[in-house]
Amino acid sequence: MNNIYFIGLGNMGSHMALNLIKKKYPLSIFDINSKLYRAFANKNVKIASKPIDLAPENNVFISMLPDGNALMKLLLGGQGLASKIKKNSIFIDCSSSDYASTLKASNILSKRGVKFLDAPVSGGVTGAKSASLTIMVGGEIKVFRKAKKILSCMGKNIIYAGKTGSGQIVKACNNMMLGINMIGICEAFLLSKKLGIRPEKFFDICSKSTGSSWAMMNHLPIKGIVKSSAANNGFKPGYAAKLILKDLKISQNMAKAANVNTEVGKKAFFLYKKFCKNNQGNLDYSAIIKKLS
Numbered sequence: 001m002n003n004i005y006f007i008g009l010g011n012m013g014s015h016m017a018l019n020l021i022k023k024k025y026p027l028s029i030f031d032i033n034s035k036l037y038r039a040f041a042n043k044n045v046k047i048a049s050k051p052i053d054l055a056p057e058n059n060v061f062i063s064m065l066p067d068g069n070a071l072m073k074l075l076l077g078g079q080g081l082a083s084k085i086k087k088n089s090i091f092i093d094c095s096s097s098d099y100a101s102t103l104k105a106s107n108i109l110s111k112r113g114v115k116f117l118d119a120p121v122s123g124g125v126t127g128a129k130s131a132s133l134t135i136m137v138g139g140e141i142k143v144f145r146k147a148k149k150i151l152s153c154m155g156k157n158i159i160y161a162g163k164t165g166s167g168q169i170v171k172a173c174n175n176m177m178l179g180i181n182m183i184g185i186c187e188a189f190l191l192s193k194k195l196g197i198r199p200e201k202f203f204d205i206c207s208k209s210t211g212s213s214w215a216m217m218n219h220l221p222i223k224g225i226v227k228s229s230a231a232n233n234g235f236k237p238g239y240a241a242k243l244i245l246k247d248l249k250i251s252q253n254m255a256k257a258a259n260v261n262t263e264v265g266k267k268a269f270f271l272y273k274k275f276c277k278n279n280q281g282n283l284d285y286s287a288i289i290k291k292l293s
């Protein structure tokens, strides 16, 4: 069985790592925030004080970091994990990282004989908890086939997207739809309420109508209707607004590079930028309803 090193134990990573433990994989873990080890008390895991410490013992690496900058820091920064990974290991970046960092990470690691997959996920914290994530994977198909069993412990739909970076292209475009969607949901609930329709009634009807969406059914920005909504919990993330801002920025950069006009995606990016400016970036992304009210 592979020894797995899981790096980044935040809102998503902690549950993904716990699911690997459930499947009895030997696991080493690391996060720069040592408080996050509490969730692993009494679990059979090795905890690293520096990422390089346990690198030689492992042959599969999974990162679940905020972004591509954090990935670069992990691989090349003071801790320099890239230089300590054994040849023929597989490094799987499940973070939503930007395309340029993804290609850079893949090149650096392949020069050292390490295989790289970009494997960002979709499904939110509930999907991470219930191991029902959709995982979209870029990289060599034969490496994908090797890693699929491990990814299946954390997700339900494990889908090959194409060459290196393809997973991140799909993820950024998916999240552009999600951000646009959330803003649309906020506007529709605010408008219908203003015109005298109770949110409960509006939800009841729209959940059976064409305006329904995954975001509305799972992340409704109104308290007391959908169990998994961050609105029930003072907008504690979930999926932090600063993370969707990062994803919208990635999709805007991609659009610019491809010379494609994504007008509404651009608008969503600016609305989230404004929202995060007022120190709201650590709230759930659905909290943007406050800015739109």
Ligand code: NAD
Pocket: 007, 008, 009, 010, 011, 012, 013, 030, 031, 032, 033, 036, 064, 065, 066, 067, 070, 071, 073, 074, 094, 095, 096, 097, 121, 122, 123, 124, 125, 238, 239, 240, 243, 244, 247
């Ligand atoms: P998070 O901020 O809760 O977790 C990230 C973790 O990485 C933190 O615990 C942080 O301390 C750690 N970290 C940062 N730099 C590090 C380093 N150099 N070495 C080790 N640890 C480091 O974020 P999250 O919500 O778990 O999201 C993780 C990734 O998944 C992001 O790219 C996000 O966009 C993506 N994502 C999030 C969701 C969601 O609903 N939260 C859904 C799908 C995808």
